[in-house]
Amino acid sequence: MxxxxxxxxxxxxxxxxxxxxxxxxxxxxxxxxxxxxxxxxxxxxxxxxxxxxxxxxxxxxxxxxxxxxxxxxxxxxxxxxxxxxxxxxxxxxxxxxxxxxxxxxxxxxxxxxxxxxxxxxxxxxxxxxxxxxxxxxxxxxxxxxxxxxxxxxxxxxxxxxxxxxxxxxxxxxxxxxxxxxxxxxxxxxxxxxxxGTCARIDAKSIDFSKMEIQPGDENPIPFSFRTDRKSFSPKQLPCYITYTNERTHEIIESNFSRAPLFTGQIEGVGPRYCPSIEDKIYRFKDKERHHIFVEPQTLEATEYYINGMSTSLPPDVQREMIRSVRGLENAEIVRYGYAIxxxxxxxxxxxxxxxxxxxxxxxxxxxxxxxxxxxxxxxxxxxxxxxxxxxxxxxxxxxxxxxxxxxxxxxxxxxxxxxxxxxxxxxxxxxxxxxxxxxxxxxxxxxxxxxLGLIDDDTYSRMLKKREEIEKGLAYLENNFLTPTKETLTFLESIDEQKITDKTSLKNIASRSSFNIEKLERLAPSIIDFSEEAKEQILIEAKYHQYIQKQKSQINRMKELMSVNIPVDLDIESISGLSNEVKEKLIKYKPPTLFAASEISGITPAAIEILHIYIKMKEKEGD
The missing domain is CATH 3.50.50.60 (FAD/NAD(P)-binding domain)
Structure with missing residues (x-):
């Protein structure tokens, strides 16, 4: 086969x-x-x-x-x-x-x-x-x-x-x-x-009235650019927030001796930014409580995921610690949490x-x-x-x-x-x-x-139209100006914006933190028929223009380093001026470019400069 x-x-x-x-x-x-x-x-x-x-x-x-x-x-x-x-x-x-x-x-x-x-x-x-x-x-x-x-x-x-x-x-x-x-x-x-993962709880055993409700966004935005944003109207269920407390922490602390994480039973390294509840209690002893997010697993909402309580503690401890949490006093565990x-x-x-x-x-x-x-x-x-x-x-x-x-x-x-x-x-x-x-x-x-053939013609055409609208909108803002005439000042006051004292581009006005799409449409009526997505992009680009230009300059400098390839057959050991640590890392990781080399922990700017000079010398010798 x-x-x-x-x-x-x-x-x-x-x-x-x-x-x-x-x-x-x-x-x-x-x-x-x-x-x-x-x-x-x-x-x-x-x-x-x-x-x-x-x-x-x-x-x-x-x-x-x-x-x-x-x-x-x-x-x-x-x-x-x-x-x-x-x-x-x-x-x-x-x-x-x-x-x-x-x-x-x-x-x-x-x-x-x-x-x-x-x-x-x-x-x-x-x-x-x-x-x-x-x-x-x-x-x-x-x-x-x-x-x-x-x-x-x-x-x-x-x-x-x-x-x-x-x-x-x-x-x-x-x-x-x-x-x-x-x-x-x-x-x-x-x-x-x-x-690790958290326990799942039978919805019938949860008292949601004791928890903080967390609804979805009123106007939800889809993930896919291929989903029609205008008709996107999913049925949304609320999540809930509750908290651990002093009693929860006491239960967990008193059972550290039974936690595989601390007994040496688990050898693997766990995620630093998503620790188990026992790890949280151990590492953050000064915290009086931790968030618990109670999340539905299906549209029928028969089971809830107890996000924030990942654990590998024994079943009896899991039951006791979960039931110490407000709203979960009578919780029935359908699936126990575990580490893997x-x-x-x-x-x-x-x-x-x-x-x-x-x-x-x-x-x-x-x-x-x-x-x-x-x-x-x-x-x-x-x-x-x-x-x-x-x-x-x-x-x-x-x-x-x-x-x-x-x-x-x-x-x-x-x-x-x-x-x-x-x-x-x-x-x-x-x-x-x-x-x-x-x-x-x-x-x-x-x-x-x-x-690659993974995006269809219609989706791609819509993206190109969006790009064209953004470029037209930004060009309009850059090439049109307001002067502090009586008419202009009245207009700015009507949209609740501060006055100007000099000739100012529309782009500078749109860059104000107080600006929104409604104001943008009044400032630049030519964009009214543009898609909502295009208008959002125009406003973002206007607000962050200076910072975006700064990052683009940094990228251009980075591209200069990226364009310098490190020859596969380069004899790293023969390069004088590089420390043994740098040589070992270059030999081990074999970075394809100078930029890739610069990203390796312990590779200093000075080492990159030496490497750059050496590559240039070898290129001249080859010529």
Whole structure:
């Protein structure tokens, strides 16, 4: 049985990788342990959030599926940090976790060029350092030109609930053991990480009247640029907020001796920015309480996810600590929380295409690369799928720069810096976040998706029209001025704006923090018929013009460094002036450009300058 590309794993990374591959014309096989779990939402029933929402919008702009599925199955939509600047806002949606899984599975099973088999992969097959296929637990051999591994938490997965340990990749599902050994046999450096999940509570046992209600946005904005914003009107359910208290903390503290996290039972490193409740109580002893978000898991709202109480404590402790929380006094646990340890591949073993450096044609994407989160996984899966196809077609890979996309930041951080703990995306990781906003992901990236055949003509045409409207609107604001005449001052007063004393461009007036779209339409009537999305972009670009120009200047300087390639055969050891530490890191990580080298922890500007000079000298010698 021969395929162009085989994808191992049917989670968020595997879905995007397989769909991209098949939609780009490759005969694709998706191998998963349980077909009904394709698209399963293992942890919290939500997509997006701060920085994560950026990733989903970028996935969508490139032609991925996550944003569309979220719009179809979302049960609450909110913009986080809505009162702050557009660069740090983040879209988040509660999803119906059952319908999300069903939607994704239906898409996968109905996609041309894509086949699905329910088997467990035990070995990656290679010949002379190149991938040739896979061997499964049913002794089936499938041949392929490229293999993408997206195993999530399944590689030697080990679940912890108190002293109880279960070999599983997710509760009730087999752990994948032999595949981990197969990857190690190639000399890939692997490690052990840990993540966890929270208990789920029977809705009948919750007293919501004691909690703070948290509704969705009154005018929800969809994730996908392909969803009609005007007709988008999902049924929204509220979430609720409650808090831990002194009694909760006492219960947890008195059971530290039974917590696998502290007894040495768990070896893997957990996520710093999403700690378990026992870790929070241990690390933040001075905090009197912690937020608990009570979130519906489905449209029927029969179960609620207790976000903020991830734990691996024993069942009896989980019951006691949950019932100490206001509104959860009579809580009945449907599913207990647990921690899970799993193997991951050191992402510095990968190229920017997500292909391994040691095995040609073998790609890794998702949690296997040390990340945490559905969105980070899906972004990697999409890029791995795209680049595997481009490699087969012998075309240039798609490597997004740090100034182009959060996806570029994510992958660059992983393959250059590596990670010792589960990596989570934050807006602070992006140096040029004012340019990499959620709202302009289509303007930044859709041209790539269209070129790859993942974005249809109609969607692309709408983006081009939006871009044209933005350019016209900004040109109008830049080229038209107001002078402090009586008529002008009266007009400014009528829109509740301060007067001007000199000739002023409309763009400067529109840049005021007090300006909104309604005022913009009165200031520039020519934009009234533009789309709402275009008007929003015009206002943002006007408000942040100076800062955007500053970041663009920084990018131009960065591009100068990026354009200087480090020759593959460069003898790093022979470069005098570099410390042994710098040499070791350059040899280990093999950065392709000076900029990539500059991103490695411990590589100083002085070392980059020495390297730059040495490369220039070698180029002259070659001439």
């Amino acid at each position: 021969k395929y162009d590309i085989i994808v191992i794993g049917g989670g968020h990374a595997g879905i995007e990788a397989a769909l991209a591959s098949a939609r780009m014309g490759m005969k694709t096989l998706l191998v998963t342990i349980l077909a009904e779990q394709i698209g399963a939402v293992s942890c919290n029933p939500a997509i997006g959030g701060l920085a994560k929402g950026h990733l989903v919008k970028e996935i969508d702009a490139l032609g991925g599926e996550m944003g569309i599925c979220t719009d179809k199955t979302g049960i609450q939509f909110r913009i986080l940090n809505a009162s702050k600047g557009p660069a740090v806002r983040g879209s988040r949606a509660q999803i119906d976790m059952d319908r999300y899984k069903m939607f994704m599975r239906t898409v996968v099973l109905n996609t041309p060029n894509l086949e699905v088999v329910q088997e467990m992969v035990e070995e990656i097959l290679t010949k002379e350092g190149k991938v040739t296929g896979i061997l499964t637990n049913l002794n089936n051999v499938y041949h392929a030109k490229k293999v993408i591994v997206t195993t999530g938490t399944f590689l030697r997965g080990l679940i912890h609930i108190g002293e109880i340990r279960q070999e599983a990749g997710r509760v009730g599902e087999f752990s994948s053991k032999k595949l981990s050994e197969s990857l190690k046999s190639f000399g890939l450096n692997t490690g052990r990480l840990k993540t 340890e799993y193997d991951f591949v050191d992402p510095t073993e990968l190229k920017h295409t997500l292909e391994t450096k040691k095995v040609e044609g073998l790609y890794c994407a998702g949690q296997i690369n040390g990340t945490t989160g559905y969105e980070e996984a899906a972004a990697q899966g999409l890029m791995a799928g795209i680049n595997a196809v481009l490699a087969i077609k012998e075309e240039e890979p798609l490597i997004l720069r740090r100034d182009e996309a959060y996806i570029g930041v994510l992958i660059d951080d992983l393959v250059i810096k590596g990670t010792k703990e589960p990596y989570r995306m934050f807006t602070s990781r992006a140096e040029f976040r004012l340019l990499l906003r959620e709202d302009n992901a289509d303007l930044r990236l859709m041209r790539y998706g269209y070129k």
